[in-house]
Amino acid sequence: MAMALKLIEQDAATLRRAYEERKLEYDALRSVGRWSGAILLAGTLVELALKVVICKRLEVSRLPTIFQTHDLDLLLHCSGQQIRFGYGTALQKSLSTIQDQWTMALRYEGPVKTKRDSDDCDEALFDSSHGLLTLLSQYF
Numbered sequence: 001m002a003m004a005l006k007l008i009e010q011d012a013a014t015l016r017r018a019y020e021e022r023k024l025e026y027d028a029l030r031s032v033g034r035w036s037g038a039i040l041l042a043g044t045l046v047e048l049a050l051k052v053v054i055c056k057r058l059e060v061s062r063l064p065t066i067f068q069t070h071d072l073d074l075l076l077h078c079s080g081q082q083i084r085f086g087y088g089t090a091l092q093k094s095l096s097t098i099q100d101q102w103t104m105a106l107r108y109e110g111p112v113k114t115k116r117d118s119d120d121c122d123e124a125l126f127d128s129s130h131g132l133l134t135l136l137s138q139y140f
Helices: 014-032 036-060 070-079 090-101 113-127 133-140
Strands: none
Touching: 014 036, 036 070, 036 090, 036 113, 036 133, 070 090, 090 113, 090 133, 113 133
């Protein structure tokens, strides 16, 4: 039996609201020491931010279906920001930190991440000079 894939309609305003809600959840999880959950949301925040940037770049209100993916490399490329993420740059290292921690297995594992893992992700997201979301939020 073939399974039909139902894609979620993703408009820019909804993606932005989802980003804001996931950010609150991310902060709440970190504040109570739920490191694995916070890291799971860290990757989700990057994904949502990239999708918002893509909508802005393409000047569309609805995210095209082709971008309904969890592939951060593809989304980064399509966002037009990939030039800033060259090999060895601080931004590339930040992206690698998130990608290394935000795994498919994390969705199904118990609490396997540490405070240090979560702090590394937080720096990769919000550092003033090389934070992924610090950079991407400029384009919201």
